Amino acid sequence: MKHVVNLSEIATVALLAGTWLVVLAAAAAQGEAAEKRADTWHADPDLVRSLTKRRAGTLYDEAKVPDYTLPDPLAMADGTRVTDPKQWPARRAEILDLFRTHVYGRAPGRPEKMTFEVFDLADGALGGKAVRRQVAVRFTGTDDGPRMDLLVYLPAGAKGPVPAFLLLNFAGNHTVHADPGIRLSTSWMRNRSGVVDHRATEKTRGTAAKRFPIPLILARGYALATAYYGDIDPDHHDGFKNGVHGALDKGERDPDAWASIAAWAWGLARALDYLETDKSVDAKRVAVLGHSRLGKTALWAGARDERFAIVISNDSGCGGAALSRRAFGETVERINKSFPHWFCGNFKKYNSKEGDLPVDQHMLIALAAPRPVYVASADRDLWADPRGEFLSCKAADPVYRLLGTEGLPTDTMPPLDAPVMGRIGYHVRTGGHDLSEYDWRQYLDFADKHFGRTK
Numbered sequence: 001m002k003h004v005v006n007l008s009e010i011a012t013v014a015l016l017a018g019t020w021l022v023v024l025a026a027a028a029a030q031g032e033a034a035e036k037r038a039d040t041w042h043a044d045p046d047l048v049r050s051l052t053k054r055r056a057g058t059l060y061d062e063a064k065v066p067d068y069t070l071p072d073p074l075a076m077a078d079g080t081r082v083t084d085p086k087q088w089p090a091r092r093a094e095i096l097d098l099f100r101t102h103v104y105g106r107a108p109g110r111p112e113k114m115t116f117e118v119f120d121l122a123d124g125a126l127g128g129k130a131v132r133r134q135v136a137v138r139f140t141g142t143d144d145g146p147r148m149d150l151l152v153y154l155p156a157g158a159k160g161p162v163p164a165f166l167l168l169n170f171a172g173n174h175t176v177h178a179d180p181g182i183r184l185s186t187s188w189m190r191n192r193s194g195v196v197d198h199r200a201t202e203k204t205r206g207t208a209a210k211r212f213p214i215p216l217i218l219a220r221g222y223a224l225a226t227a228y229y230g231d232i233d234p235d236h237h238d239g240f241k242n243g244v245h246g247a248l249d250k251g252e253r254d255p256d257a258w259a260s261i262a263a264w265a266w267g268l269a270r271a272l273d274y275l276e277t278d279k280s281v282d283a284k285r286v287a288v289l290g291h292s293r294l295g296k297t298a299l300w301a302g303a304r305d306e307r308f309a310i311v312i313s314n315d316s317g318c319g320g321a322a323l324s325r326r327a328f329g330e331t332v333e334r335i336n337k338s339f340p341h342w343f344c345g346n347f348k349k350y351n352s353k354e355g356d357l358p359v360d361q362h363m364l365i366a367l368a369a370p371r372p373v374y375v376a377s378a379d380r381d382l383w384a385d386p387r388g389e390f391l392s393c394k395a396a397d398p399v400y401r402l403l404g405t406e407g408l409p410t411d412t413m414p415p416l417d418a419p420v421m422g423r424i425g426y427h428v429r430t431g432g433h434d435l436s437e438y439d440w441r442q443y444l445d446f447a448d449k450h451f452g453r454t455k
């Protein structure tokens, strides 16, 4: 144990030495330490200045954030307030319904005819470190309907079922590792380097590996399961004709019909349906995770499906962990205009009218309660409003406390690179919009803590 020298000890030494100077110096050092502890994160003023110049009309100045009042997550629609954990499920159902109606839309249930086909099973993958499985999930049970390929890596030699991280990827399973055994995606994707006519080529194999530190995840005893989000619903606005909407929707679309984020979140639940059938995975210990638009998706997936044991949002921002009412960085209006297919029709009513929303994003985080939830921000990613993400966690805290768990173990936003981990976890790390190894290390520690595992 470290020996902490206290002031009286120092005073004795100082008196013996016949001088008070040492005492004064020690007191000053303690004062500095206290100040450091009270330190909090602030956006870099140079970055604020340059972004404000570059993106006219976007709010980056903390001093200009409008006054707002958040809806109380514990206030029932009938005017009463939840004061007993037993009343929470009823309030939870109300909040879930509000998000379905006004934000993400209503998704169907599990399709009866869905099938799982394990088309690859490799024992000695990744130089003998992993077992690889690939599974075709046919949502409608037929070849002409949408198909999601789930890629699963398990640590080799595991004794019994292992906990897992489940996340969607942006550009195909074959991008998460250079492993030549991963099936090359044949789905539509945005053209970019190595993607020709909206189809992936071999050139993109392994190109997202930095965001998927698979050797580290496996070494820590976890499985990794991932699928390409475009297998569920291609990320472009086509009037909801393609992907699972086209295959499962019947008739006219209502203003609360599911849009793309709801479809991707629904796809994560279908991936979990498969994992529940896989004996090598402990389906009761699956953490759902996502970056950016897929972070919004992970939060919604974890909110609607309580089978997810841990929910993790990486730089999810507007429509994810960030409070809409702050209108800082990306706003409701901006996101609805740039990505009209992400949220349901009703969400458009709140363009520049965030105050009219019956929910804010702290209530999305509260929907994970009492399960562990982690929100991560990045210092340079002001578009996603790091402070708004922290404040969301803080405003979800009363729900966690009501349910008898530790919520967020701090009142003030922690300084850079200083994660806090209660039942709610939070960090703001150095760097930009990305899913980094640093982020992963915190998620692994957080999962270890809540799953009762040691490194």
Ligand code: GCU
Residues within 6 Å of the ligand: 291, 292, 293, 294, 315, 316, 317, 318, 330, 335, 338, 383
């Ligand atoms: C855009 C969008 C964000 C989103 C991000 C991403 O920046 O405005 O809301 O999170 O794309 O998914 O990368």
